[in-house]
Amino acid sequence: MKIAEIFHSVQGEGKLAGAPSVFVRTSGCNLRCVWCDTPYTSWNPEGSERSVDDIANAVLGYKSKYVVVTGGEPMIAPGVVDLTQRLRAEGLHITIETAGTVTADVACDLMSISPKLSHSTPVDDPRWAQVHERTRLRYDVLEQLRDRYPCQWKFVVAAPGDMAEIEEVAKRLNLNPDDVLLMAEGRSPEAIAAKAQWIVPLCLDRGYRYSPRIHVDIWGDKRGV
Numbered sequence: 001m002k003i004a005e006i007f008h009s010v011q012g013e014g015k016l017a018g019a020p021s022v023f024v025r026t027s028g029c030n031l032r033c034v035w036c037d038t039p040y041t042s043w044n045p046e047g048s049e050r051s052v053d054d055i056a057n058a059v060l061g062y063k064s065k066y067v068v069v070t071g072g073e074p075m076i077a078p079g080v081v082d083l084t085q086r087l088r089a090e091g092l093h094i095t096i097e098t099a100g101t102v103t104a105d106v107a108c109d110l111m112s113i114s115p116k117l118s119h120s121t122p123v124d125d126p127r128w129a130q131v132h133e134r135t136r137l138r139y140d141v142l143e144q145l146r147d148r149y150p151c152q153w154k155f156v157v158a159a160p161g162d163m164a165e166i167e168e169v170a171k172r173l174n175l176n177p178d179d180v181l182l183m184a185e186g187r188s189p190e191a192i193a194a195k196a197q198w199i200v201p202l203c204l205d206r207g208y209r210y211s212p213r214i215h216v217d218i219w220g221d222k223r224g225v
């Protein structure tokens with residue numbers, strides 16, 4: 001598997017925010033979000049080939065209860081099924097962070113799905129814009145993931161106008177509001193705090209959760225945290 005980084009930190013986002021976790025970041029993605037905060041796994045994928053054994057040993061070395069398999073898009077990584085089954089056999093709690101466009105027979109305790117809204121499309125890159133737009137919302141895949149795994153639905157919000165799209169996805173998938181999290185788009189604590197001013201009232205109104213981005217608050221736009 002091509003791995004960009006493995007590191008130990010606190011989960012910054014979602015229902016497990018604050019939990020000490022080992023992150024396995026696969027490199028490679030089938031989407032190209034214009035605001036991607038890990039372009040070294042999508043636009044310019046970096047990393048090295050590592051075996052499932054090597055990755056599992058690195059994870060187990062941290063003696064953490066929680067492991068987060070993220071990306072890029074981990075569900076397209078060759079070996080992700082073997083890796084998750086191996087980590088499950090070791091008794092770890094596994095979160096997979098995915099855009100929800102591909103399924104695989106993974107072992108997973110929390111499927112953290114981040115459906116991509118129209119503001120993610122890279123309109124200045126016609127070739128990728130077409131691929132991205134065709135791929136970013138696969139309701140057949142989202143339904144399969146919803147029905148098979150415990151899920152949280154983490155939406156990146158850039159503007160109040162995004163709510164119509166979020167509500168459409170939530171309605172079509174019949175999501176429990178308690179499993180829906182709104183997360184501010186932004187790469188700095190200041191940008192996130194500014195958006196939180198209007199995102200939090202939207203959460204209060206709809207019964208959604210507000211998701212922090214603890215790693216950005218602490219370290220800003222930095223890798224390996």
Ligand code: SF4
Nearest residue numbers: 029032033036042072
């Ligand atoms: S799905 Fe995630 S990794 Fe892929 S381009 Fe979008 S933000 Fe980046």
